[in-house]
Amino acid sequence: DSDFHACSDNEYQGLGRTCFCCRSEYCNTREFHNESLDNITESTRGPTSTEPTASPSQDYSPDATTIATISVGSVILIIIVVLAIALTVQFYSKGRIVSFKNKEVDLVEEERNHGMMDGTITGSGVGMPILTQRSIAQEINLVQQIGRGRYGQVWRGEYRSEEVAVKIFEAHEQSSWSKEVNIYATCLLQHPNILRFIGADTKDMHFCTQRWLVFECCDQKSLYEYLQNHTLTISTFLNMVAGVVCGVEHLHEEVHGQVTKPAIAHRDLKSGNILVRADGSCCIADLGLALRSTNLSEIINDPSSAIVGTKRYLAPEILAGIINFNIFQSFLCADVYSLSLIIWEMATRVMDEDSFKALEYQIPYQNSVPHDPSLENMKEVVVTQMIRPLIPQHFRANTTLNAVANIMEDAWQEASTARPSALLMKKKFLALQFGQEKN
Incomplete structure (x- = not known):
């Protein structure tokens, strides 16, 4: 059933x-x-028909046109998605760049509006480095080689109708180039008494890559060359020294706040690394050996890198090998010692038409060590014999120069902790400058 x-x-x-x-x-x-x-x-x-009946497999199999349409549609969809992602990334990247540039402009405007008493340079340090990422090597026309150093060459060039100095590093000096670029990238580094940095770039030259740093061009070259060919009045001397000391103090200054700046030790202060502009103002250059307080671990991990700089200007504690490289202040004190020798070089070229003539230019310890002294030569003179540059007798008869002599003697003391800070030296020289202008 x-x-x-x-x-x-x-x-x-x-x-x-x-x-x-x-x-x-x-x-x-x-x-x-x-x-x-x-x-x-x-x-x-059903009724008889002359038309053939399609098999089930033919009813459900897509033809070539359908397959091609689906494939093209998929490709177009993928392209649209990729373009959308790329445009989104580009939009947010531009937003960050514009934000950085606006921030830089605001800080520069703050520097301009900061207000400096009586037109003197306070070294407040408000400002951003001019470090906009751009390719400028192709736009620079090199005109003449004007110098050469351990790293490479210095050329005078033209960039957008402006005269510039181009520091070209040798191929094997890539690390030196990178370190100096990082220093100039420090926030709030820009200052009237620090050489203006324009930009960094690389350029392919045949079988090697050149690494460039581009700076403002100073007409009078280095202070070392300037002093050999010029004498100074007391007023000019004070203006130039105040500029140098303000530049060093700005490097040493540590800034806290929304935008921070670490303290920076130059570690190679000498008259050859100070440039003189056409208006007689001075600016500090060559930060290739500089050290930021935030990078102190580099010295701790490699103590041998603590002994750098020009031997003639090295502080006693460095020559004796007893510098405490675990404390960053030690490197700032060493800078102050080197600064005192630069001030001495400048002071010996001061003249007064009514009272005294300028002395012949001399480099520090010129009569005590060979032209290219070794570390042992300098250690014997500076540490063992405790010799310092001679203070001319006529300094004691002049109130201003006597005060300068006292500042120098404090700054080159044997004990690094007994030396004044760059900030205190700046205040003293600005006071002398103000007093000279008042008279």
């Missing part, structure tokens, strides 16, 4: 397998099955 379900292959019109149900008696016999199957096939086939 149960229902019977039967299926059979249909040989007509390729319809495949046909299923039917029945409830009558003996419906599961072969004869009944064949008869019923013929009836179902005829009714399914």
Whole structure:
């Protein structure tokens, strides 16, 4: 009595397998099955047609046009997604650059509006380094080589109608170039008495890559060369010394706040690394050996790197090998010693038409050590014999020069902790400058 379900292959019109149900008696016999199957096939086939009937596989298989359309659509969709991501990244990157530039402009405006009493340089240090990322090497026309040092060459060039100085590093001096770029990238470094930095770039030259630093060009070259060819009045001397001391004090100054600046030790202060502009103002250059307080670990990990600089200007504690390189203040005290020798060089070239003439230019310890002294030569003179540059007798007869002599003697003391800070020296020289102008 149960229902019977039967299926059979249909040989007509390729319809495949046909299923039917029945409830009558003996419906599961072969004869009944064949008869019923013929009836179902005829009714399914319908009227005779001359058109061929498509197979099931043909009904559901996509043709070539459909496949091509889907493929092209997928590619276009992927391209749209990639472009959208690229535009988003570019938009936010530009936003960050604009934000940085606006911040720089605000800080520069703050520097201009800071207000300096009586036109003197306070060394407040508000300002950002001019370090906009750009490719400038292709726009500079090198005119003449004007110097050479341990790192490479210095050229005078032209950049957008401005005369510039280009410091070109040798191929093997990549680390020196990178260190100096990092120093000039320090926030709040820009100052009237620090050589203006314009930018850094690399340039492919045949089979090597040159690394460039671009600065303002100072007409009078270095203070070392300037003093050999010029004498100074007391007023000019005080103006120039005040500029040098303000520049050193700004390097040493540590700034805290929303924008911070670490203290920086120059570590190679000498008259050859101070440049004189056309207006007679001085600026400090060559920060290749400078050290930031935030990078003191470099010295701690490699104590041999603590002994750097020009041997003639090295402080006694460096020559004796007893500098405490675990304390950053030690390097600032060493700078103060070197600064005292530079002041002495300048003071010996001071003249007064009514009272005294300028002395012949001499470098520090010129009569005590060879022209190119060794560390042992300098240690013997500075540490063992405790010799210091001679103070001319006529300094004691002049109130201003006598005060300068006292500042120098304090700054080159044997004990580094007994030396005045650059800030205190700046205050003293600005007071002398003010007093001279008042008279």
